Amino acid sequence: MEKSYIQNLESLTTSPLRKQALEIINSGLSAIATDQVLKENITLKDNVLTIKSNVFNLGDFNRIIFIGLGKAASESALFFDELLGSKISAGVVLDLKEVNCQYIKSYKTDHPRPSAENIIASQKIVDLANNISEKDLVITVVSGGGSAMLCWPAEECEQSIKLYDSFLKTGGNIEELNTVRKHTSQIKGGGLAKLFYPAKIVGLIFSDIAGNNYSQVASGPTFLDESSVEDAQKILNKYNITDVTLTQTPKEEKYFANVLNINFVSNKTALEKMKEIAEGLGFETLIMSSAVYEDADETINNFKKLSSPKKAILAGGEISISVTSSGGKGGRNQYIALKYAPLINESEVFVSVASDGLDNSDAAGAIVDKTTMEKAKNKEMNSEIYLKSYDTYDFFNTTKDLIFTGPTGANVADLMLLLID
Numbered sequence: 001m002e003k004s005y006i007q008n009l010e011s012l013t014t015s016p017l018r019k020q021a022l023e024i025i026n027s028g029l030s031a032i033a034t035d036q037v038l039k040e041n042i043t044l045k046d047n048v049l050t051i052k053s054n055v056f057n058l059g060d061f062n063r064i065i066f067i068g069l070g071k072a073a074s075e076s077a078l079f080f081d082e083l084l085g086s087k088i089s090a091g092v093v094l095d096l097k098e099v100n101c102q103y104i105k106s107y108k109t110d111h112p113r114p115s116a117e118n119i120i121a122s123q124k125i126v127d128l129a130n131n132i133s134e135k136d137l138v139i140t141v142v143s144g145g146g147s148a149m150l151c152w153p154a155e156e157c158e159q160s161i162k163l164y165d166s167f168l169k170t171g172g173n174i175e176e177l178n179t180v181r182k183h184t185s186q187i188k189g190g191g192l193a194k195l196f197y198p199a200k201i202v203g204l205i206f207s208d209i210a211g212n213n214y215s216q217v218a219s220g221p222t223f224l225d226e227s228s229v230e231d232a233q234k235i236l237n238k239y240n241i242t243d244v245t246l247t248q249t250p251k252e253e254k255y256f257a258n259v260l261n262i263n264f265v266s267n268k269t270a271l272e273k274m275k276e277i278a279e280g281l282g283f284e285t286l287i288m289s290s291a292v293y294e295d296a297d298e299t300i301n302n303f304k305k306l307s308s309p310k311k312a313i314l315a316g317g318e319i320s321i322s323v324t325s326s327g328g329k330g331g332r333n334q335y336i337a338l339k340y341a342p343l344i345n346e347s348e349v350f351v352s353v354a355s356d357g358l359d360n361s362d363a364a365g366a367i368v369d370k371t372t373m374e375k376a377k378n379k380e381m382n383s384e385i386y387l388k389s390y391d392t393y394d395f396f397n398t399t400k401d402l403i404f405t406g407p408t409g410a411n412v413a414d415l416m417l418l419l420i421d
Contacts, residue, residue: 005029005357007404012367020281021349021367021419024312025403027277028270032355032410034075034206037265044083051202052262058087061137061200065128066091066104067192069150069218070143071356071411072206072265074099077106080139092124093141094149096407114151114160122152122187129195134258136199140192144208144356144411146218147178152187159184159244170239171322173293174209178219182249183232185219189249192221193259203261208355208411210291210317214263224256225249266290267316267412270355274417278312283419285312292317292416296336300343303418309347315416328390331360333414334402338383338392341368341376347421355412357405364405365414366396375399 005026006012013019030036042051049056058064064087068077077093081101091104098106107121132138148164151157160181167177182189193201203222205214215223229246236244268290278285288306292299292315299319306313319332333352340350353365376383376399386395396402 002027002030005405005408007406008402011400012403014371015369017347017349017419017421018367018369021351021417023281024274024278024417024419025351025353025415028274028415029355029405029408029410031273032265032270032412034072034409035079038076038079041264042083051204054202054260054262056137056202058137062133062135063089063137065089065136065138065199066093067125067128067138068093068095068104068141069146069221070094070141070206071096071145071407072143072409073141073146074106075409076141076204077101077104080104090128092121092128094118094121094125094146096145109149111145111148112164114148114157118149118151119154119157122150125150126152126187126195132196132199134198134200138196138199138201139204140201140222141204141206142218142221143206144217144413146221147181147188150187150218150221152185156185163241163244166239166241168323171295171320172235172239173320174318175213175216176235178216179227180232180235180244181219182225182227183229183246184244186247188219188221189225190220190223190255191250193223194250194255197255198258201259203259204264205261206264206411207266208413210267210293210413212266212268214261214266222259222261224251224253265410265412267355267415270412270415271314271316274314274415278314283310283312285314288313288315290316293320295320296339299336300340303350304343307348307418307420309420311420313418316413318413323390325389328392329361329394330363330390330392330396333359333365334361334363334392334396335387335390336416337366337368337401338387338395341372342383344368344370344372346370349419350417351403352414352416353403353405354414355408355410357408361393362404363393363396363402365403366392366401367403368401372399372401
């Protein structure tokens with residue numbers, strides 16, 4: 001087995017089927033490891049930078065600027081800081097943590113609700129655009145979580161908090177939320193590309209959006225936005241959200257003529273690796289979907305419809321969930337796992353994890369099998385009560401079924417697995 005990203009692997013491995021399920025999940029996390037992905041796809045030789053099949057002669061540029069946004073940003077900053085060294089003229093990275101770089105300034109920002117620190121850090125990125133020219137190269141890593149971290153000006157930050165809290169109660173999906181976010185910002189929805197025009201911008205996209213919609217990652221700061229103010233307003237109307245001021249995103253194609261966005265990682269990267277490992281373990285394997293957006297009940301029904309002996313069913317995305325009460329701990333992954341637990345068969349194991357390692361808690365998610373509800377019954381725990389209060393963390397903390405990885409430095413939405421013996 002490759003490097004284990006699951007910190008409590010030994011205590012979770014209470015059956016052969018669990019061991020196999022965790023091995024499959026671990027392979028998915030390994031496949032999206034930011035530092036490894038960058039090493040495999042980027043080289044520097046004789047002042048020539050190669051990113052996948054794209055070649056850049058660094059001698060053609062007066063300055064090299066690095067910008068990192070989101071949960072893969074810190075690992076990316078460390079990589080580029082070492083690779084390019086003093087070739088980097090300036091750089092700013094926004095992530096959940098600070099890292100020690102020599103040429104890039106690192107800022108700790110808040111997520112999912114932006115804060116004053118986010119505005120200050122985002123201003124540092126705006127400042128990098130001073131005296132920008134067509135002879136500058138701007139390398140931008142865009143990853144999940146960047147929508148909240150990149151927050152400028154202050155008015156946008158205030159709206160973002162209200163918008164996030166309102167969306168949490170609706171069950172709306174991340175693409176809808178990011179479409180609205182683009183139209184509350186001067187820097188999202190292509191705003192970053194406009195800000196750094198006419199420099200050469202290379203966007204490295206690490207997608208947390210289900211499917212292949214890379215332009216929605218971190219609300220698309222380097223992409224020409226195809227949505228309109230009217231599209232954003234329809235979403236607000238759909239969920240009866242008011243008091244949000246919308247603005248048009250940049251539509252002039254000239255701002256994007258010198259932008260190259262390169263798709264680096266998505267949940268398909270993880271799912272394909274998981275499929276390979278599951279098949280190697282002897283399971284008939286199916287990727288049910290890389291774009292799960294349904295609620296927990298419908299997602300579980302979709303898994304169960306495909307269930308048959310010696311089969312592995314994989315999925316990626318984010319279940320739809322409406323949080324109607326506060327105070328509980330645990331996120332989407334623990335929620336669907338607890339929904340599944342009373343329905344699981346003797347020969348099944350179900351796992352759901354947040355690929356960033358943080359499922360609205362310090363746990364990445366949970367693993368359930370028949371023993372989960374047996375342990376709960378012995379403790380006189382009613383799963384419905386925990387679901388109703390969205391307090392799934394405490395339930396699984398008691399049954400010892402939480403999965404801990406710590407922050408992974410990657411983010412491709414959630415990964416789910418149903419494994420049948």
